[in-house]
Amino acid sequence: xxxxxxxxxxxxxxxxxxxxxxxxxxxxxxxxxxxxxxxxxxxxxxxxxxxxxxxxxxxxxxxxxxxxxxxxxxxxxxxxxxxxxxxxxxxxxxxxxxxxxxxxxxxxxxxxxxxxxxxxxxxxxxxxxxxxxxxxxxxxxxxxxxxxxxxxxxxxxxxxxxxxxxxxxxxxxxxxxxxxxxxxxxxxxxxxxxxxxxxxxxxxxxxxxxxxxxxxxxxxxxxxxxxxxxxxxxxxxxxxxxxxxxxxxxxxxxxxxxxxxxxxxxxxxxxxxxxxxxxxxxxxxxxxxxxxxxxxxxxxxxxxxxxxxxxxxxxxxxxxxxxxxxxxxxxxxxxxxxxxxxxxxxxxxxxxxxxxxxxxxxxxxxxxxxxxxxxxxxxxxxxxxxxxxxxx
Numbered sequence: 156x157x158x159x160x161x162x163x164x165x166x167x168x169x170x171x172x173x174x175x176x177x178x179x180x181x182x183x184x185x186x187x188x189x190x191x192x193x194x195x196x197x198x199x200x201x202x203x204x205x206x207x208x209x210x211x212x213x214x215x216x217x218x219x220x221x222x223x224x225x226x227x228x229x230x231x232x233x234x235x236x237x238x239x240x241x242x243x244x245x246x247x248x249x250x251x252x253x254x255x256x257x258x259x260x261x262x263x264x265x266x267x268x269x270x271x272x273x274x275x276x277x278x279x280x281x282x283x284x285x286x287x288x289x290x291x292x293x294x295x296x297x298x299x300x301x302x303x304x305x306x307x308x309x310x311x312x313x314x315x316x317x318x319x320x321x322x323x324x325x326x327x328x329x330x331x332x333x334x335x336x337x338x339x340x341x342x343x344x345x346x347x348x349x350x351x352x353x354x355x356x357x358x359x360x361x362x363x364x365x366x367x368x369x370x371x372x373x374x375x376x377x378x379x380x381x382x383x384x385x386x387x388x389x390x391x392x393x394x395x396x397x398x399x400x401x402x403x404x405x406x407x408x409x410x411x412x413x414x415x416x417x418x419x420x421x422x423x424x425x426x427x428x429x430x431x432x433x434x435x436x437x438x439x440x441x442x443x444x445x446x447x448x449x450x451x452x453x454x455x456x457x458x459x460x461x462x463x464x465x466x467x468x469x470x471x472x473x474x475x476x477x478x479x480x481x482x483x484x485x486x487x488x489x490x491x492x493x494x495x496x497x498x499x500x501x502x503x504x505x506x507x508x509x510x511x512x513x514x515x516x517x518x519x520x521x522x523x524x525x526x527x528x529x530x531x532x533x534x535x536x537x538x539x540x541x542x543x544x545x546x547x
Contacts (some may be wrong), residue, residue, distance in 0.1 A: 156460075157333075157399055157512060160378060160490065162354065163327040166231065166530070167328045167329050167454055168328075169329075169332075169348050169396060169399070169400055170330070170331040170332065171308055171331070171332045171334070171392065171393075171396055172184050172188065172207070172331065172333050172334065173284050173288035173334045173336070173385075173389055173392075173471070173497050174333060174334070174335055175335060175336045175337050176335070176337050176338070177217070177296065177333050178218040178219050178221075178222045178298060179218075179222075179338070180221070180222065180225060180286045180525075184211060184333060185222070185333060186226050187295070188294070188330075188333070188378060189226075189229070189267060189294075189412055190432035190452070196228070196265070197228055197229065197230045197265070197266070198228065198229075198230065198267060199229075199230045199232050199260060199261070199266035200223055200229050200230065200231050200232060200266065200267045200269060201232040201233065201235070201256060201257065201260050201262050201266070201267070201268050201269070201277075202219055202233070202234040202235065202268075202269040202270075202271065203234075203236075203237060203253060203268065203269070203270045203271070203272075204216065204234050204235070204236050204237075204255070204271045204272065204277040205236075205237070205271060205272025205273060205298070206236050206237060206238050206239060206453070207239055207240070207272075207273075207391070208239075208254045208272055208273075208298050208338065209343075209369055209416050211238045212338075212339050212341070215271075215398075215505075216234045216236075218231070218543055219234055220236050224260075229323075232260040232262065233260070234250070235256050235343075237249050237253075237276075238277055239254060239272045239273055239276035240273065240275055240276075240323065241275050241292070241425075241430045241434075243276055243279050243317045243430075244273055244278060244279055244313070244314045244321075247314065249279050250279050250282060250283050250314055252288075253279065253280050253282075253283030253284070254283050254286075254287055257283065257284070257287040257288075257291060258287075262287070262291055263291070264288050264289075264292070265292075266291060267291075267292045267293075267294055267330065268280065268291050268293050268294070268295070268516065269293075269294045269296065269427075270293065270295055270296065271283075271295070271298060271338075272296075272297075272298055272302075273295040273297070273298055273301070273302050274297065274299065274301055274302035274307060274434070274488070276312070277295050277297060277302060277306065277307055277312075278306070278312050278314065278321070278324070279312075280293075280324070280345035281293055281295065281312035281327065282312035282313055282314060282324055282325055285312050285325045285327035285328075286316060286325065287350070289519075290327060292330040293327070293329045293330055294329065294330055294331045294332075295332045295478040296305050296330050296332075296333050296334065296335055296338070297332070297334060297338075298338035298339070298363050299339075299346055299347075299350055299405040300339060300342065300346065300347050300348075300349070300350025300351060300352030300384070300388060301344055301346075301353060301434065301435055302351050303334045303349075303350075303353075303355075303388045303396055304351070304354050304388040304392050304395070305350075305353035305356075305357070305391065305392070306351060306353075306389065306392035307332055307334070307392075308332050308334075308392045308395050308396045309395065309399060309414075309450055310326050310327060310328045310329070310482055310545075311324060311325075311326060312325050313322050317338075317354040318426060319426065319500075320422045320423075320425065320426065320495060321403055321500075326405070326406040328405075328408070334389070334392060334433070336381075336385050336388075336443065337488040339384070339385070339388065340379075340381055340384075340540065343518060344379060345377050345507050346435075347384065347434035348376070348379065348470055348472070349433060349436060349439075349469050349471075349472065349473075350435055350469050351369075351376060351384075351387060351440045352367060352435050352438050352442065352467070352470070353391060353395075353435075353438065354387050354388070354390070355369060355442065355463070355466060355467065355470070356414075356416050356417060356438065357391050357395055357398075357414065357514060358391075358394070358513065358514065359416065359442070359463065359510060359515060359516075360413050360414070360416050360435070360448070360508060360510075360514070360516040361394050361398060362394055362514050363389075363512070363513045363514025363515070364514070365390055365394065365514075366466075366513050366514060368436075369387065369466060370462065370466055372387070373466055373469040373470060374469070375472060377469060377470055377471060378477055379485055395414060397438075398413065398414055399414075408445075410496060411506050411508070411518050412501070412506065412508070413508045413516050413518075415440055415497075415508070416442065416445060416447050416508045416510075416516065416531055417440075417441030417442035417443075417446075418438060418441075418497070419441065419445075419446075419493045419494055419496075419507055419514075420440065420441040420444055420493050421434070421437035421438040421440065421491070422442060422479050422492050422493060422496070422497070423439045423490045423492060423496065424437040424441070424476070424490055424493075424495025425469070427478055427481055427490065428476075428478045430480065432476060434531060435472070436472070436473055436476070437472070439467050439472035439473055439526065440474060440475060440476060440479075440517055440534070442463070442467065442474055443463070443464055443474040443475070444527070444530055444531060444532050444534060445459050445507070445510070446463045446464070446510060446535055447460055447530040447534060448509060448522065448526065448527060449463070449509040449511075451533075452509070452528060454509055454511050454512075454517065455510050455511070455512060459512075459513055461537075462513070464534070464537055465541070466539075468541055468542075471502075473540045474534040474535075474537060474538040475534045475536065476537040478490070479531050479535070487524075488527075488528070488531070491524055491527065494507075494522060502516045504520050505520050505521065506518050506520060507518075507519055507520075509520060516524040518540065524535035
């Protein structure tokens with residue numbers, strides 16, 4: 156039997172920009188990014204805008220229209236407003252409206268879909284763009300702390316199915332990501348703070364100096380001082396993007412998922428609370444759990460583990476919720492089923508990142524459920540005893 160193996164190599168640009176007022180006439184960030192591929196070609200542009208952002212910025216649609224009217228070589232096809240937040244990932248109607256719009260406006264692979272909104276909205280529109288014509292150019296405009304410092308600069312898209320997070324989805328590098336800080340500071344205060352959990356997470360697994368900086372600036376971050384918040388978001392986004400581009404496995408073909416530190420329990424907590432817990436709240440609890448487990452297994456010191464718990468509390472983030480106490484018919488904590496679902500998502504061997512040091516992770520392939528019980532109880536007690544740690 157004859158056969159031949161071929162290696163197909165891809166080189167993809169992952170363009171990430173930081174700016175303020177991207178649709179102001181004097182701002183050329185977006186105009187410079189987009190290409191119409193020659194004087195005789197016209198690229199279509201279709202914009203999807205999350206409803207909450209449209210309400211917060213009532214002039215934004217007109218601003219976008221005016222912006223593209225001043226750029227030659229582009230055929231602006233309008234702004235479509237749709238619902239966002241986690242509900243848009245649980246309901247295929249939003250995804251189908253994305254496909255409908257791309258078809259109705261005859262957007263092709265030399266055109267652009269722009270999406271403006273939070274992480275969930277970016278996920279859904281991104282999946283629609285990635286699957287229409289097998290891939291339409293996507294420009295993301297994340298608007299929340301959580302999406303600007305993490306998911307918005309990633310390469311994943313998806314919707315929920317079978318009661319599980321992101322069961323249907325794709326890996327697709329966006330044409331560009333524009334982090335516009337003008338959106339960042341209009342979010343509700345709790346949403347702005349909560350999103351910093353992903354900055355804490357990436358610092359823990361990649362950059363001890365960044366973690367120390369977050370500690371030193373915890374009060375300013377809690378108070379949402381603009382310059383400090385923007386620096387945290389930018390440094391976190393760069394760390395996430397660098398790992399994706401340089402970590403050796405951008406599309407997660409292996410079993411290691413270092414950027415998902417703390418996420419095996421976080422995704423399950425969201426699910427068992429029917430998403431009453433936000434993603435950021437759940438990730439905070441997951442990071443706290445896996446940090447304490449790292450300490451209890453001798454990988455990091457008690458002092459370092461408590462430094463992590465303290466910064467989460469100082470940022471107003473939780474370590475524990477009563478959802479941890481939900482039990483299945485056999486009396487087992489429901490959250491522990493997240494381990495198998497985490498393994499199943501990639502297949503192969505269970506691989507969970509623990510901390511070997513602040514700023515350094517280590518893959519493990521088994522967790523002791525009895526010890527996880529101890530860690531959950533520790534965090535419940537620590538949260539109760541340390542309410543005063545929170546910066547007021």
